[in-house]
Amino acid sequence: MKTFRVPIAQFVLLATLPLLSCKSPGHADTVLPLPSASSHASSAPASCSALSVGADGAFNGFVPDPTDAWHQDVTTAPLSPISEDFSLKRVDLGGAILHPDFGSQFGIPYNVVDSASTPPRFVSINQYVNESDISAVPLPSNPATEGSAPSCSETGGDQHLILVDRKSCSAYEYFVASTCNGGWSAANVAMFDLQTPNRRPFGFTSADAAGLSILEGLVRYDEILAGHIDHALRFTSRFTRRGQHGSLFVAPANHGAGQSLVTDNVMGMRIRLKQDFDVSRFSPTNQIILNAMKRYGLILADNGSNLYFQGTRDPRWNDQDLKQLSEVHASDFDVLQMGPTSNTDEAPKGPAPEIVSFTASPAVSQPGMPVTLLTEVRGASYTYIDQTGFLRGNSLVVRPQRTTHYKLSARNEYGTASAELTIEVH
Secondary structure: OOOOOOOOOOOOOOOOOOOOOOOOOOOHHHOOOOOOOOOOOOOOOEOHHHOOOEEOOOOOOEOOOOOOHHHOOOOOOOEOOOHHHOOOHHHOOOOOEOEEOOOOOOOOOOEEEOOOOOOEEOOEEOOOOOOOOOOOEEOOOOOOOOOOOOOOOOOOOOOOEEEEEOOOOEEEEEEOOEEEOOEEEEOEEEEEEOOOOOOOOOOOOOOOOOOOOOHHHOEOHHHHHHOOOOOOEEEEEOOOEEEOOEEEEOOOOOOOOOOEOOOOOOEOOEEEEOOOOOOOOOOHHHHHHHHHHHHOOEEEEEEOOOOEEOEOOOOOOOHHHHHHHHHOEHHHEEEEOOOOOEEOOOOOOOOOOEEEEEEEEOOEEOOOOOEEEEEEEEOOOEEEEOOOEEOOOOEEEEOOOOOEEEEEEEEEOOEEEEEEEEEEEO
């Protein structure tokens, strides 16, 4: 029997406050411009190499794959039939207020790293092994993690660990990550290509219950400085739908962790701030956030407190200013039309990827000498090699120092294929 993770939630409850002044002395909100919706559309996209290495490193104009669901403009998308009931009990958000689940002291951090200079290491996966994309990763010596400092006891809540490798343009997202005696472990890991969409198998969780990337749904402070947010935001609800045959989800989600048979909240559901909602009375920072909610919406990605949305932990956030967002209510949102509903026990079926060949040339080498790994794969959404990470194209040059075992994995929505080989080093 398959078990479904319901992540541990860490929440900071904030009371509803009266309207706050937009002019916080000494805060950047007093000088940030408010660009028009199209003012950034013509600028050339930045590459992954533009990212700044370090905790919560600035993206500097880089936008992760602009063709995926997170970057879909839903300004004119049709509404779901349940939208009129969104503020009522059946969607379990009645009376909820918008809540920024981040600030100057808490949030979900990420780490920009560079595999050209950071040696790869393995993080031991101890729970959702079969649903994890296990690969060596460029893990810094002291990465930033969510919640309390991870330790051997692994008792710090969700403890998300997110690595963004600017060299390979990929992200690695871990759930319940901890370190003990110099080694790292986690419950699971999901790998995301930041250049092209990569659909993970239906029914596979990620560091988020919906099976999606956490990184792409976070509000980052460098976006506030840029004056615009170019993606949907991640949010949570207390209850999500469970059917008679597993937890329900809709695209873009590929996994559910539902607990209720009656709620209409479904993992992957997208909501959008009503177009006639007046944002002009909010601060410049909050206008940027609210305008993103109008253009890209919010995607239900995990179980947690109702209408909480997530961002990075950054000392530059003005916590008092963010509290003004509590004036936005569930009734100020619409539910957008959804595609077919799937469930984790009876997910859509289709052909899994096929690995036609996986070879090494030469198969026997000397320490540090170049060896070319050659692959032929059909029908994959993404492929990776456990020692090196994402594989783009059909070949890769490695320089093993010792006899090394390599495992190639190919995945799409319907399944996984794998092949293995060993390069003898003498």
